[in-house]
Amino acid sequence: MKPEHTRVPVLPPNAHLDGDCRGVASVLARVGDKWSVFVIMQLGGGPRRFNELKRMIGGISQRMLTLTLRGLERDGLVTRTVFPTIPPRVDYELTDLGRGLSTPVKALGAWAHEHQPEIESARTRFDGRNAAE
Amino acid sequence: MKPEHTRVPVLPPNAHLDGDCRGVASVLARVGDKWSVFVIMQLGGGPRRFNELKRMIGGISQRMLTLTLRGLERDGLVTRTVFPTIPPRVDYELTDLGRGLSTPVKALGAWAHEHQPEIESARTRFDGRNAAE
Numbered sequence: 001m002k003p004e005h006t007r008v009p010v011l012p013p014n015a016h017l018d019g020d021c022r023g024v025a026s027v028l029a030r031v032g033d034k035w036s037v038f039v040i041m042q043l044g045g046g047p048r049r050f051n052e053l054k055r056m057i058g059g060i061s062q063r064m065l066t067l068t069l070r071g072l073e074r075d076g077l078v079t080r081t082v083f084p085t086i087p088p089r090v091d092y093e094l095t096d097l098g099r100g101l102s103t104p105v106k107a108l109g110a111w112a113h114e115h116q117p118e119i120e121s122a123r124t125r126f127d128g129r130n131a132a133e
Numbered sequence: 134m135k136p137e138h139t140r141v142p143v144l145p146p147n148a149h150l151d152g153d154c155r156g157v158a159s160v161l162a163r164v165g166d167k168w169s170v171f172v173i174m175q176l177g178g179g180p181r182r183f184n185e186l187k188r189m190i191g192g193i194s195q196r197m198l199t200l201t202l203r204g205l206e207r208d209g210l211v212t213r214t215v216f217p218t219i220p221p222r223v224d225y226e227l228t229d230l231g232r233g234l235s236t237p238v239k240a241l242g243a244w245a246h247e248h249q250p251e252i253e254s255a256r257t258r259f260d261g262r263n264a265a266e
Contacts, residue, residue, distance in 0.1 A: 027245035027248070027249060027252060028166075028167050028241070028242075028245060033161075034161050037161055073259065074256055074259040074260070075252050075255055075256060076251060076252060076254075076255025076256075076258075077252075077255075097248060097255070100244065100248065101244060103240075103244075104237060104241040104243075104244050105241070107236075107237040107240060107241075108161070108237040108238070108240075108241060109161075111160075111234060111236075111237050112160035112161060115160075115230060115234070116159075116160060118209060118230055119159075119160060119209060119210075119230070121209075122207065122208055122209025122210075123207055123209075125209075126209075
């Protein structure tokens with residue numbers, strides 16, 4: 001018998017996500033974070049400085065951008081390069097790994113953008129049905 | 134001046150995710166939820182009953198599977214069909230919208246699965262560097 005509440009799901013051999021699902025889940029968590037997605041998409045256009053990114057992604061706080069970039073750097077998706085100018089210039093750039101991830105992330109972003117009205121109206125219908133019950 | 138902490142990011146016109154980012158973020162949140170992803174992938178193989186899904190996705194509790202299916206149904210990604218047998222049979226199936234989403238989700242899952250060792254070792258290196266500092 002399998003325990004009911006193990007944290008790591010065990011998928012059957014025919015599942016697409018077989019093998020180490022804990023790692024897969026942690027990558028999905030990164031992609032589920034909208035700030036990481038927006039940073040990855042902006043860096044798709046080439047290296048950017050911190051303040052450029054902050055300007056491009058309206059609504060992100062200094063602290064949240066710092067945390068997001070640090071998480072992406074830790075995952076090996078982004079490099080941080082300090083140029084010894086005065087004041088020091090800091091560039092962020094996608095690694096090859098990050099560029100690879102940006103392809104499926106862009107496809108997902110495009111799907112989300114395209115189908116967002118359908119999802120919105122499905123939600124409205126669902127909530128209306130359930131309120132009527 | 135823009136407020137620092139608005140919840141909905143405003144991206145510049147050249148951004149891929151321009152337009153209604155709130156909706157896009159909510160779709161990404163769904164995809165960032167590993168249980169939703171696992172259910173979408175399992176239903177890619179055709180309609181399934183509740184208990185089949187529960188068996189296929191080891192480690193998911195009854196309650197979490199119920200909540201996940203309800204969220205997917207609300208988003209218009211999954212249909213729930215009750216057959217008036219005794220006991221009633223309940224089938225879950227991807228809608229056309231859900232099948233459309235499963236394509237980029239599978240690509241992302243495949244990427245995550247393939248590159249998970251690289252990400253793991255990047256994390257170990259990063260943590261080692263930062264512990265040494």
